[in-house]
Amino acid sequence: MNQPLPISAGDTAWVLICAGLVMLMTPALAFFYGGMVRRKNILAILMKCFACLGIILLAWAIYGYSLAFGRGNGFIGNFQWAFLNGVGTAPEPAYAPTIPHCAFMIFQAMFAVITPAVIIGSLVERIKFSAFLVFSLLWLTLVYIPICHMVWSADGWLRGMGVLDFAGGCVVEINCGVAGLVSALILGKRIGLTRPTLHNLPFVVLGGGLLWFGWLGFNAGSALAANGVAANAFVTTNLAAAAAAVSWATVEWLITGKPTMFGTISGVIAGLVAITPACGFVEPWAAMIIGFVVGPLSFFAVSTIKQKFGYDDSLDAFGVHGIGGFWGMIATGIFATTAVNPSGSNGLLLGNMAQLKIQFLAASFTVIYCAAATALIAMAVNKLIGLRVSAEDEIMGLDITQHYERAYTMLE
Amino acid sequence: MNQPLPISAGDTAWVLICAGLVMLMTPALAFFYGGMVRRKNILAILMKCFACLGIILLAWAIYGYSLAFGRGNGFIGNFQWAFLNGVGTAPEPAYAPTIPHCAFMIFQAMFAVITPAVIIGSLVERIKFSAFLVFSLLWLTLVYIPICHMVWSADGWLRGMGVLDFAGGCVVEINCGVAGLVSALILGKRIGLTRPTLHNLPFVVLGGGLLWFGWLGFNAGSALAANGVAANAFVTTNLAAAAAAVSWATVEWLITGKPTMFGTISGVIAGLVAITPACGFVEPWAAMIIGFVVGPLSFFAVSTIKQKFGYDDSLDAFGVHGIGGFWGMIATGIFATTAVNPSGSNGLLLGNMAQLKIQFLAASFTVIYCAAATALIAMAVNKLIGLRVSAEDEIMGLDITQHYERAYTMLE
Amino acid sequence: MNQPLPISAGDTAWVLICAGLVMLMTPALAFFYGGMVRRKNILAILMKCFACLGIILLAWAIYGYSLAFGRGNGFIGNFQWAFLNGVGTAPEPAYAPTIPHCAFMIFQAMFAVITPAVIIGSLVERIKFSAFLVFSLLWLTLVYIPICHMVWSADGWLRGMGVLDFAGGCVVEINCGVAGLVSALILGKRIGLTRPTLHNLPFVVLGGGLLWFGWLGFNAGSALAANGVAANAFVTTNLAAAAAAVSWATVEWLITGKPTMFGTISGVIAGLVAITPACGFVEPWAAMIIGFVVGPLSFFAVSTIKQKFGYDDSLDAFGVHGIGGFWGMIATGIFATTAVNPSGSNGLLLGNMAQLKIQFLAASFTVIYCAAATALIAMAVNKLIGLRVSAEDEIMGLDITQHYERAYTMLE
Amino acid sequence: MRLITAIIQPHRLEEVKKELYAADVNLITVSEALGHGRQFGIDEFYRGVKETGNLLRKIRIDIAVNEAFEERTVAAIIKGARTGKIGDGKIFVTDLKRCIRIRTGEEGSRAIG
Amino acid sequence: MRLITAIIQPHRLEEVKKELYAADVNLITVSEALGHGRQFGIDEFYRGVKETGNLLRKIRIDIAVNEAFEERTVAAIIKGARTGKIGDGKIFVTDLKRCIRIRTGEEGSRAIG
Amino acid sequence: MRLITAIIQPHRLEEVKKELYAADVNLITVSEALGHGRQFGIDEFYRGVKETGNLLRKIRIDIAVNEAFEERTVAAIIKGARTGKIGDGKIFVTDLKRCIRIRTGEEGSRAIG
Ligand SMILES: Nc1ncnc2c1ncn2[C@@H]1O[C@H](COP(=O)(O)OP(=O)(O)O)[C@@H](O)[C@H]1O
Ligand SMILES: Nc1ncnc2c1ncn2[C@@H]1O[C@H](COP(=O)(O)OP(=O)(O)O)[C@@H](O)[C@H]1O
Ligand SMILES: Nc1ncnc2c1ncn2[C@@H]1O[C@H](COP(=O)(O)OP(=O)(O)O)[C@@H](O)[C@H]1O
Secondary structure, X not given: OOOOOOOOHHHHHHHHXXXXXXXXXXXXHHHHHHOOOOOOOHHHHHHXXXXXXXXXXXXXXXXXXXXXXXXXXXXXXXXXXXXXXXXXXXXXXXXXXXXXXXXXXXXXXXXXXXXXHHHHHHHOOOEOXXXXXXXXXXXXXXXXXXXXXXXXXXXXXXXXXXXXXXXXXXXXXXHHHHHHHHHHXXXXXXXXXXXOOOOEHHHHHHHHHHHHHHHHHHHHHHHOOOOHHHHHHHHHHHHHHHXXXXXXXXXXXXXXXXXXXXXHHHHHHHHHHHHOOOOOOOOHHHHHHHHHHHHXXXXXXXXXXXXXXXXXXXXXXXXXXXXXXXXXXXXXXHHOOOOOOOOOOOOHHHOOXXXXXXXXXXXXXXXXXXXXXXXXXXXXXXXXXXXXXXXXXXXXXXXXXXXXXXXXXOOO | OOOOOOOOHHHHHHHHHHHHHHHHHHHHHHHHHHOOOOHHXXXXXXXXXXHHHHHHHHHHHHHHHHHHHOOOXXXXXXXXXXXXOOOOOXXXXXXXXXXXXXXXXXXXXXXXXXXXXXXXXXXXXXXXXXXXHXXXXXXXXXXXXXXXXXXXXXXXXXXXXXXXXXXXXXXXXXXXXXXXXXXXXXXXXXXXXXXXXOOEHHHHHHHHHHHHHHHHHHHHHHHOOOOHHHHHHHXXXXXXXXXXXXXXXXXXXHHOOOOOHHHHHHHHHHHXXXXXOOOOOOOHHHHHXXXXXXXXXXXXXXXXXHHHHOOXXXXXXXXXXXXXXXXXXXXXXXXXXXXXXXXXXXXXXXOOHHXXXXXXXXXXXXXXXXXXXXXXXXXXXXXXXXXXXXXXXXXXXXXXXXXXXXXXXXXX | OOOOOOOOHHHHHHHHHHHHHHHHHHHHXXXXXXXXXXXXXXXXXXXXXXXXXXXXXXXXXXXXXXXXXXXXXXXXXXXXXXXXXXXXXXXXXXXXXXXXXXXXXXXXXXXXXXXXXXXXXHHOOOEOHHHHHHHHHHHHHHHHHHHHHHHHOOOOHXXXXXXXXXXXXXXXXXXXXXXXXXXXXXXXOOOOOOOOOOOEHHHHHHHHHHHHHHHHHHHHHHHOOOOHXXXXXXXXXXXXXXHHHHHHHHHHHHHOOOOOHHHHHHHHHXXXXXXXXXXXXXXXXXXXXXXXXXXXXXXXXXXXXXXXXXXXXXXOHHHHHHHHHHHXXXXXXXXXXXXXXXXXXXXXXXXXXXXXXXXXXXXXXXXXXXXXXXXXXXXXXXXXXXXXXXXXXXXXXXHHHHHOOOOEOOOO | OEEEEEEEOHHHHHHXXXXXXXXXXXXXXXXXXXXXXXXXXXXXXXXXXXXXOOOEEEEEEEEEEOXXXXXXXXXXXXXXXXXXXXXXXXXXXXXXXXXXEOOOOOXXXXXXX | OXXXXXXXXXXXXXXXXXXXXXXXXXXXXXXXXXXXXXXXXXOEEEOOEEEOOOOEEEEEEEEEEOHHHHHHHHHHHHHHHOOOOOOOOEEEEEXXXXXXXXXXXXXXXXXXX | OEEEEEXXXXXXXXXXXXXXXXXXXXXXXEEEEEEXXXXXXXXXXXXXXXXXXXXXXXXXXXXXXXXXXXXXXXXXXXXXXXXXXXXXXXXXXXXXXEEEEOOOOOEOHHHHX
């Protein structure tokens, strides 16, 4: 780079604040999940979320960013930017020509943090803290980074094939959802669970509200500039969240007799998940449809399929993120239009069947690769240090046994 | 539009992040209100707030935005932008010439969401969920949209008359405050209430703190550009909130013997309300006065007037938003200066008595129109499906009876 | 100013949103602290935090900003900008040439608010509310404003000497940490305290998470423009927080057997503190080192030194902010490089021993000045109106005795 | 002396307190409880999964009285707590052997009031 | 009549309820408690400072029964609550003088069920 | 056997526990309560509206002991809880018919400790 590209203050302001919003999503997720478990296990969730912020930010700076976005081959990057060497304030034209390279790096870092954090939802109330640390670092390295490279990096093969994944339908959502399911299967069910575990629904709603807020940065920030595409993504994100909240609550109303707050906030998240890959490629009306559809889909997954098969995907990372992410990838292939984003493609509705196939292929590839790699990692960790706490510790609660502390002490 | 206007990245970043901040205000309001009721009724509040986010965002996209901002007559818009058709990424010069049209639309959408959400405060612990849904959609359509059109749209008659309402003194604050009072009167008092209902004051403060944060986007974002007017609005908003917090707490100190946290956070909200119409037109010193005055005004309304007349405006939407909004409109007529905002007007203090009259007229018109229309809507809904839950359900709590769920379950 | 400088929309958007983020830090701090005390004392903490927002914002507008940034002598400013007279929308080239002057003013205002708010952590569960008000106003005027002027104003002597303090290592962190220790010593220990006082660790984590989010604006906003320096500060801030979280938790794991959530979030804050002066001057790898080091440092301070000397710096303002801030100032002198920020200097590692000396001198001066002045103020207030509540009130709890209200009422 | 323990509906607490004060019974201890009785709980649903709501919120009141006050205390509780609907609760009376006022060390009837 | 009070481990509550219902004991009152017994609490650490965890969460169950039901109630509680580990808890039985149903005013054995 | 129930000020709990342990009484159950007695509550104000604070936070301690331990237990509680100010609380002693250790099924005096 002889002559660095000029930096746009507006775009830089936008991407930085969006990176901040995505950072906030991990604490938000901590509360979204934390309220759903018994109070003896809330700190263990908060702790794992902050552990992701801690270790994954460091890993990202040390090698993750370079492996994910460095120029390697179609599957994985290289170490050119290890220790953020060369990731300075000059823009990197391959990714974001109007903002400092390091702004792009940190925006991406927050995606790498929250993805394994979502997996926590499948493992709560029984996973050993040390095992989670090892698992999440391995998973980052062997699953997140490769998929991220394939879909988003300049030389990724899925990107080369033309897949549309605006903010992480494959990279984030399918990935964490499938990983959650697979690792929950390997980890096994919680002991003697006969009742719902929620101890503080307002915390769930607080986390969910902050997730919505943060997701606006997640999705609209993925435009990497404060332009029309960002504005469109911002609009579609809100509309999909709204539509899915309404459709989930409506299905509940029809089936169980009343709409619930827990269902509504679950619908919000499902809608945000589904619009993630699509938000920068589809029009607002399509976003509403995408949201409307995902509500019942995810509701059905968590209330019926999970019950039927009896797996303990405890807080439904799979039912919400896996299912929603897959639908979002497909929906992008249906509704995408270059009218919204000239650097995208048209989808099925505009006659481009090919795009739908690409979307399906990318989503399926992610499912298969992620499932296989996650299974190997989880089994390896299980062998090595054991995934689960002892039955006594599980009964006693993870907060006190894994962290020597309690969330609430209420005598004075 | 042959040649679309160029988009400013800085302005777009600003309006989008401000739209995000205003989005956050509705969950914030949910906690502000949710902490004030008995724990058997908190979810019913959170639920109604998220219902506003859900259904009103959709309604706004489908017809609301067009009816509010489309070119119709002086009272109401048209359907030119129904389904957001034509609301794309090119700027709409009539409203915000430097940002995508859809960014303006979604910023306004968040105002339409929070306004009916504020009304919830008057109806808590007894309104039927289905009735609230119908009520709020009707109210959006028949009250919010017309007033919004009259005050803010290119051809609104109040705007034509020269009313100054920077961020919603009439459109948002008076509107929701008066609607709250009127619908509370029609709904009637809660059963057998002899004690304050607050169950979690920290939640109230959490909500209030996030409301302050979000309100910065609400007010300063209303400049629709990241310019001097926005910066001025940002400053005046903070100062008015601070002044009203201090004056409310001081009045308490004098009257009841101690300043309270609940009073202080109430003062914050009252200050934010009062500065809403004024923030982009007045200087910082005037903002401090506006804030100082509203504290005692609202305190008096909620502690004395409400007790005296005995209406059950449960969480004081009227006392805080109605009273504060009216004072804010008047204060704008007193303190406005074109030194701050050349596209505004001077107020009384700079010799322009006319402006004060216009402000008074607009505020009064809003009171009357809103009161009449809200009364009709509330009575119609009451007739149709009944506004109130049964006495048994009210005693049992709305969470379990309206939503089949409970906020806190604390045995393990 | 004949011809006002043009305003950059991007920079203005950035600084305003950052000012909003810093505003949010005070409510965030309220929860961070509020969860750490017994439930009978949480409102008294929230109240003091909001009191800072209230009275200090007003004081800043009335005289604080002018005294801090107005042109006076090397030690203190003047009254040229009292009542914000002349602090309008035109940029002030001495401080931030591309944004409205009032945007710079309000960004700085939020720093002035949070600094005394941090001191609350040393005084909880026993300080009289009125005494805190007087103390904090005096402290703002006699400690914060002078130090701020010396370090940051155009004619401050420490700035003239070349001290590097990007976002407030001296001005904010050392200042509040030392003031906390000194005033805690004068205030004395709480009565009969034999157990930890935390009543709600999730609140601590909520506050801590929001503090991290807000701190991104605090640090990266201090670039006063959305440029490469801001992006670098944003990156270093996140990495230091992550590193310190990991190192604190690791030390716990080694010493007590398990890493805790409370330790991890404390590490986050310590990391944010330490990087505060350095963030705009050092590279990301250095930020990781700075964070790694501060974790054990602060852990040692709060778990060993405090126990040994037996002072009641209740929530560790000194151990975290004082120690962390001092280390941050020194670290800036070690790791600073003009490659990151041309308007900075090189540090020890690049051969500039002088910078390290300057940093040490500025930090030490702040310690000494702050300690002396704080001691005088605290003793004066103690003499005048008494710092402490009565023993009965302390036992009964500050919420009910100082504010006539209770945080949680849980019977229905 | 008697120890009277009542399990009542939460929303009747104010009424019961009023009746007790009216009957000159001023010293009481209140706590939270969850009850399972004849009263039919409402089913709850979490993400579509049904949970039979079988523990309902109740309030427990403990009152130590002299024999002479037993009847009026029971009567006051009934008056304040009765709605006639299932779920109104129960009153349990046990024999109280000793009652000591911590502050003074007084015992027996004098310590009760 | 008897008042049976059991202090059990929180995670056994569902099991105990099940056994009670199986034994036809359907009316119970549950509340939260903290217990200190033989069971060894886990030390807690807050910012490196040790706190001997000496109060563990327990559940308290109160059940009023007729004499005839005493044995089966005690047996059901034991069956549901026993894990064989220290901390399983205790059952306390006291004599219940009177039992009144608030809704109807009924007294004695008929009011208990 | 005796069931000793004490209502004390929350801030005396640590002291009471210390005295009980000193008196070799190690097994106790603690719970939260709200009390209304002679102690004068502080009026509360919410948005300017007065609320007579008439329920104050208390701690309830339940201890089952053998007769031989009754006196020292009562004495220990008094020693730990007494401040001499109104609100110190009460101790209630009832007769305990049976005491069963769930873990072992042991009954009576042996089950108590
Ligand atoms: N035998 C009992 N033992 C313990 N608690 C009881 C008993 N009977 C009733 N209760 C308590 O009283 C509450 C109300 O009893 P319920 O049978 O629902 O109504 P009612 O007394 O009006 O028939 C129950 O929820 C339970 O807490
Ligand atoms: N004598 C007693 N008085 C009051 N509560 C007791 C007594 N003995 C036991 N408990 C309660 O029962 C719980 C379990 O008792 P513990 O001694 O830990 O186990 P175990 O009964 O299996 O020996 C204690 O935590 C305490 O709450
Ligand atoms: N007769 C009683 N029945 C039930 N609880 C009582 C009784 N007397 C006192 N208490 C409890 O003891 C607490 C302290 O009693 P109070 O009269 O305030 O102080 P003191 O015992 O020092 O005179 C009360 O708040 C209440 O919880």
